[in-house]
Amino acid sequence: MNPLTCSRLNTSYRWLIRGGDLLQPLLLLLFRLWIANVFFKSGLTKIDDWDTTILLFTEEYHVPLLPPAIAAALAAAGELGLSALLALGLGGRFAAAGLFILNAVAVISYPGLTEATREFHYYWGMLIAVVLAFGPGLLSVDALLRLWAGRCAARD
Template identity: 75%
Template sequence: MSNALKPAFCAYRLLIRAGDLLQPLVLVLLRLWIAHVFFSSGLTKIADWDVTLALFTDEYHVPVLPPNVAAIMATCGELGLSSLLVLGLGGRFAAAGLFILNAVAVISYPGLTDATRQFHYFWGAQILVLLAFGPGLLSLDALLKRWLQRRCPNSGSC
């Protein structure tokens, strides 16, 4: 490598290393943000169950499911999956479930404006990042993985 390229190469390596160090923190912040969005929605649903059932009966047209079943599934999904996401426990499973909930919301609610639809697309993109990278090093998934690797160094021995 020429001497002229060494500073650029070193700066590039430093940038990559900084990104690697920041990744766990960014994934935690992303998990917390997405969980907050969905958990808040779940809390709104349980705050007045009669209104929630009315919305699922009259406004939200969830395909295939009866309104009361859709309301229960959506509420449990928003509260349960977002809680798992905060902990990073079953992180990819939780992200997949929230992605499906988000997609169903876009499909089943014709009252979404272009602006609110953009929020759903943005959340969907963030959830896809969590699906692709997992919950990160600062998660119960990572802790369990390290514990299992120490307990069972040869994967076939447990």
């Protein structure tokens, strides 16, 4: 191969990688906000009509090992609290892990899911898995805390 062609390919490849590196924080933020919105709305729906929520957890959702009232309370608290943490990127991997588990339990415990709604849960699970794998990214409270801790350590 021509040395000039190799040089151009190498330069193009480096630009492509750099572009991906610049997009990663934005994509992670987008994924976090998208998932946080889905789960936060679900949590709000649960607390909006608690009697109906308890009824659903008693009759429709068959959460293994937990009484319906406890499962409902844990689901609502998890959806509201973990989605808020995920949106901020505070304890991002912890929040993502918790929401991943909630999502998996929803798929397992609700036999009435249609194929289309099951696909949504798979999609959300994949987005959460990305945050689990890469962390919340540079546009997060976790990143600010790491920066602050590094500066504090450098001063000591």
